[in-house]
Amino acid sequence: MFYQQLLNGLTVGSAYALIALGYTMVYGIITLINFAHGEIFMVGAFVGLALAIFFKANIFVTIIGAMVACMLLGVVVEKIAYRPLRRSSRLSALISSIGVSIFLSTLVQLIRGPQTTNYPTNIIQNSMYHLGSIQISKLQVMMILISALLMLGLHLIVKYTKIGKAMRAVSQDYDAASLMGININQVISFTFAVGSALAAAGGVLVGIYFNAVAPLMGLSAGLKAFSAAVLGGIGSIPGAMLGGVILGIAEITAIALGKSSYTDAIAFSILLLVLLIKPTGLLGRPIQRKV
Amino acid sequence: MDFIFNDYNLRILISVGIYIIMALGLNLITGVTGQLSLGHAAFMSIGAYTSALISMKLGLPFGVALLAGALMASFFGVLVGFPTLRLTGDYLAIATLGFAEIVRVLLVNMQFTGGALGLSPIPNKTNLYIVYLLVFVVIFAMYRIENSRVGRAFLAIREDEIAAEAMGIQTTKYKILAFAMGAFCAGLGGALYAHYITYINPIDFGFMKSIEILNMVVLGGMGSIPGTIIGASLLTLAPETLRFVDEYRMLFYGAMLIALMIFRPNGLLGGVNFRNLVFKTFKLNRSSQGK
Numbered sequence: 393m394f395y396q397q398l399l400n401g402l403t404v405g406s407a408y409a410l411i412a413l414g415y416t417m418v419y420g421i422i423t424l425i426n427f428a429h430g431e432i433f434m435v436g437a438f439v440g441l442a443l444a445i446f447f448k449a450n451i452f453v454t455i456i457g458a459m460v461a462c463m464l465l466g467v468v469v470e471k472i473a474y475r476p477l478r479r480s481s482r483l484s485a486l487i488s489s490i491g492v493s494i495f496l497s498t499l500v501q502l503i504r505g506p507q508t509t510n511y512p513t514n515i516i517q518n519s520m521y522h523l524g525s526i527q528i529s530k531l532q533v534m535m536i537l538i539s540a541l542l543m544l545g546l547h548l549i550v551k552y553t554k555i556g557k558a559m560r561a562v563s564q565d566y567d568a569a570s571l572m573g574i575n576i577n578q579v580i581s582f583t584f585a586v587g588s589a590l591a592a593a594g595g596v597l598v599g600i601y602f603n604a605v606a607p608l609m610g611l612s613a614g615l616k617a618f619s620a621a622v623l624g625g626i627g628s629i630p631g632a633m634l635g636g637v638i639l640g641i642a643e644i645t646a647i648a649l650g651k652s653s654y655t656d657a658i659a660f661s662i663l664l665l666v667l668l669i670k671p672t673g674l675l676g677r678p679i680q681r682k683v
Numbered sequence: 684m685d686f687i688f689n690d691y692n693l694r695i696l697i698s699v700g701i702y703i704i705m706a707l708g709l710n711l712i713t714g715v716t717g718q719l720s721l722g723h724a725a726f727m728s729i730g731a732y733t734s735a736l737i738s739m740k741l742g743l744p745f746g747v748a749l750l751a752g753a754l755m756a757s758f759f760g761v762l763v764g765f766p767t768l769r770l771t772g773d774y775l776a777i778a779t780l781g782f783a784e785i786v787r788v789l790l791v792n793m794q795f796t797g798g799a800l801g802l803s804p805i806p807n808k809t810n811l812y813i814v815y816l817l818v819f820v821v822i823f824a825m826y827r828i829e830n831s832r833v834g835r836a837f838l839a840i841r842e843d844e845i846a847a848e849a850m851g852i853q854t855t856k857y858k859i860l861a862f863a864m865g866a867f868c869a870g871l872g873g874a875l876y877a878h879y880i881t882y883i884n885p886i887d888f889g890f891m892k893s894i895e896i897l898n899m900v901v902l903g904g905m906g907s908i909p910g911t912i913i914g915a916s917l918l919t920l921a922p923e924t925l926r927f928v929d930e931y932r933m934l935f936y937g938a939m940l941i942a943l944m945i946f947r948p949n950g951l952l953g954g955v956n957f958r959n960l961v962f963k964t965f966k967l968n969r970s971s972q973g974k
Binding site (some may be wrong): 396411419425472475476477480481483484485487488490491492493494495496498499502544584610615621626653654656657659660661664667668671 | 719733746749767770773774776777778780782784785787788789792888891894895897898899905928931933934936937938939940941944945948949
């Protein structure tokens with residue numbers, strides 16, 4: 393029973409981790425809490441849905457299609473709503489991201505209507521495997537595998553490519569990096585593209601797993617992924633993964649204990665506790681007070 | 684007179700007044716003291732629920748209910764203020780957001796608050812005169828606070844917390860004080876709202892409500908009292924005046940926020956000092972005013 397819940401938690405948590413990565417990367421680079429990220433996740437789920445319905449695409453094609461679409465969306469949003477605000481106060485960028493979030497969720501609502509829709513059942517042949525007393529569905533295996541693969545890919549990009557190196561440099565010191573000849577705009581666009589693509593993959597996976605896609609799903613999922621990012625230490629990529637998994641497990645445990653109406657409160661109680669005990673999160677860098 | 688003061692216009696005028704009170708409260712926390720709070724709706728909900736329960740269950744007079752709601756919100760402001768003092772900037776914003784979500788989930792799950800169904804019927808006591816009397820009292824109080832010793836301490840904390848501390852300002856004490864006063868206004872606004880709409884429901888006090896109030900402060904110009912009043916009036920009127928575009932109005936609202944931040948990042952009246960403006964226009968000499 394315990395291992396079963398742990399597994400379910402890990403499945404949900406890996407999807408949260410995918411979304412949390414986008415928050416963490418954007419925060420790490422331009423210290424912006426990107427509230428529109430939850431909406432990118434929602435758009436990703438809808439693009440996947442459209443592909444699955446109209447083109448009868450299988451799960452891999454839907455995920456890749458959603459990732460590409462959201463990658464473009466992320467870059468466009470950055471260009472229109474955040475780039476002109478690069479030099480103004482951080483609060484203006486925050487408000488602008490809230491504007492984007494309202495805009496996108498309303499747009500999808502106008503196109504699709506406010507109701508919740510389901511993914512077609514033929515998208516994945518869902519069979520159950522038994523490992524001792526634990527049940528695991530094919531979908532769960534795929535969710536964990538796909539998330540792990542994407543995160544591994546991200547790790548490789550950040551650690552071993554030239555643009556990854558530039559990303560790390562910019563997050564270390566924005567001005568010094570630009571003086572060293574790094575094209576800041578390109579790096580920020582790339583960060584938004586990667587973060588949005590990961591959120592889109594998370595959106596499709598969550599949409600299939602819970603079998604429900606709605607235009608207003610972005611807000612609560614975004615807030616939860618955001619808590620996951622803070623829990624792990626905002627700005628830290630391994631932290632976001634860890635935070636997502638811990639949050640997923642905590643939530644599933646709450647549901648298993650019959651307290652499902654408290655799941656949101658649990659996510660935020662963990663968040664508050666972490667902030668009070670260790671404000672930088674589990675894997676965060678210490679804050680420096682400059683005098 | 685009926686043409687101007689019909690039910691529809693009265694309704695809008697009253698909500699404008701209520702939002703002015705709440706936005707001025709947030710302006711004190713965020714605009715004047717510089718502590719970004721994303722949980723203002725929580726204080727509003729505490730005020731609304733406390734006053735509603737007092738009116739409904741105990742049948743005490745309206746004034747008592749208003750005061751109790753505001754004081755209860757203020758009490759919670761202090762309660763939140765204490766543990767979150769160690770946090771600054773974004774971390775404080777996240778903590779207040781978490782607090783607001785926890786309050787909302789508790790309201791949904793508790794018995795005496797009516798759960799997800801909310802509370803009704805609350806006696807309809809709020810009218811135009813009471814609201815605008817309180818609006819003027821709050822505006823007057825805000826001016827008095829800002830130009831007092833306490834207000835200057837708030838401003839010092841906003842400008843540079845470390846320097847303020849070094850000058851002997853007890854930053855902790857003043858930050859709690861700002862939270863308490865801001866929450867008082869939010870609670871007062873919430874209590875007026877509850878007794879006007881006569882029905883309250885936890886959904887009304889979600890994350891988007893906090894954001895809406897924050898938008899009012901930022902749109903008008905942070906730290907500016909006339910700015911906050913204009914911001915609150917404009918954003919309360921915006922959904923009404925955009926009614927001709929009906930379905931698309933939230934789309935416009937989102938786009939409007941982005942455009943405003945790009946073209947006027949400090950808000951409409953950010954950095955505009957009315958006293959200086961008046962002196963400049965009428966070519967008065969500041970020193971002759973004895974200030």
